Amino acid sequence: MFILESAAQLEKAIIKARKQRATVKFISFGVYAVSGSKGNFYTVKCERGTRGERIVSCACKAGQSVKPLVCFHSAAALSLHVGLARQRQTA
Ligand SMILES: [Zn+2]
Numbered sequence: 001m002f003i004l005e006s007a008a009q010l011e012k013a014i015i016k017a018r019k020q021r022a023t024v025k026f027i028s029f030g031v032y033a034v035s036g037s038k039g040n041f042y043t044v045k046c047e048r049g050t051r052g053e054r055i056v057s058c059a060c061k062a063g064q065s066v067k068p069l070v071c072f073h074s075a076a077a078l079s080l081h082v083g084l085a086r087q088r089q090t091a
Helices: 007-019 072-090
Strands: 002-004 024-028 031-035 041-048 054-058
Touching: 002 007, 007 072, 024 072, 031 072, 041 072, 054 072
Parallel strands: none
Antiparallel strands: 002 054, 024 031, 031 041, 041 054
16 A cells, blocks of 8 residues: 555556556446456555545555555556546546
């Protein structure tokens, strides 16, 4: 789990997601399933904290580690989530 503070945090992970051709499946608003490198799927959750911070958690090993890591699953899910959130605001 990590708190997203800037888009710069995602840069490397987004490049990796593109290389891996990660597939993002919409489960519900804020919950996505992203394909891993072995064709398995990981659940990524994007939530708002009490102070409005963006909290992202991924079920993969990197996402579970003590050090907050931005895995490519999170980056792939976030790119979809941000688009959906924008649509909701304008709808
Ligand atoms: Zn992950």
